[in-house]
Amino acid sequence: MTFINSKFIKSEYSDIAKVSQGQSVCFYGMVQNVRVTKWGGFVIVRKPEGLIQTVIQKDTSSIIDEEGRSIGINDISREMAITIHGTVNSANIKDKSVKYNTIEIEVSKIQVISRPSTTEVIDVNALKFSDDESVLRYKFDNRQVSLRNPKDMAIFRVSSTIAQSFAEYLISVGFTQIFTPKIVSEGAEGGANVFNMDYFGKQVYLAQSPQFYKQIGVGVYERVFEIAPAYRAEKHNTSRHLNEFISLDVEMGFIKGQEEVMELEMNLLRHIIASVNEKCSHELQLLEAQLPCLPENVPVYRLSEAHELLYNEQLTADHRGEDDMAPEEERAICKYAKEKFGSDFVFITHFPTEHRAFYAMNDPEDPTLTLSYDLLMCGIEITSGGQRIHKEEDYRKKMAERGMNPDNFKFYLDTFHNGMPPHGGFAIGLERITSFFLGISNVKEASLFPRDINRVAP
Ligand code: AMO
8 A cells, every 4th residue: 555645746846936046956857959069959848838958958958868878969869758957047938839938948868758659740830821721731630749830739728717707706706616518309499500419229319508408507506617628510511610619608587688798798808818918928928929909898770770880881782680790791791890989899789589589588578589698709609698598388389389399498497497597608619709709710720629520539
């Protein structure tokens, strides 16, 4: 029998950000790149937080292989796992992919721990950032390694910060995080884009969203959120659709109207933008990204009003009477809002009842419309949300109008049968918000392992 304690990890891990000049350090890392010079050379090391430069002097640095033999810098190659012992020096590093550009490590000893089984590893440093289909295919075919590219690493550090600050803010205002099933007996969002699957001889589905469950959560905790995958059987291969995406879902009780939900979302987004600005300055610089402007006052247009405005201002073709925003309208209204109000965000509200999911609350002033909204950012929808029906009889009425069988939704209806407060919420697509924050045109680049009609591996 042995014991385990927490001292081991602590002693082997040095947080480079916290060490000062002249101090000695010892840390692990993977070799990102090697540059040999007459006097020695540079080994760029990949650490959890980013890249760091180490300097080898032939005369003073020793390099040891796995068997304890002394080797030269020429024997060090990409993707070796190494331990570095050295001293922190000040530096002025121009390479933008290096996170720590004001310090470098003067190496006293490098110990090789393990090495790849090939000498021809994929050169992740050479991977391009491009919309070109063949470039993307190569990157996604080799995603397990191509993610080691500094720009890809930066994208996922930003998406991690978005998810983390999303949770952080919501917890600070009384929300409880929940985890709901992804194997479900009914699709929540309707439509044809639901994946069927066999579940011990019974037909079930992959959850299109946690909609039913987050509403159920409101009956328990009043304010809930979830960060989890959602599945959509989108048959079209576009730059904004994934078949599996991460949905940042929020649902809250005791609202007086959808404006409260919209207000919460604005405050939440403000916190997320501030956190990304604060924690990801290196990543934003590397990706040459500028975060969107979210002013105090964000414009809100009813759908019919937006169609009218864009047509009257001759910014788009005539889409009046249509039940959704056309893509050219989404782009045009965002451009208009940016120029007129300095906002990269625009709310569109009051979508027609027929076009929205059945759980959307009808507008009491005009039941052909719903108290629902989309939030557009830089020309594309990043969120849908709104107020929900909270009375069982209203659900039964809407289901009857739509020819839905209430028996298929028994557990959901039982929730309202047993009492629910007025409530509403929204969902943000993580890959969409990340890619728009970073000015990346294809949402798949913001998915760690994208799933589309042609891809289920890696
Ligand atoms: P909706 O279907 O609009 O609403 O989805 C919410 C948000 O999820 C993202 N999203 C996607 N991202 C990538 N690929 C897709 N195929 C995809 N589909 C959706 C978008 C979108 O705005 N239950 C409601 C939300 C709510 O009312 O709370 C829902 O799922 O960013």
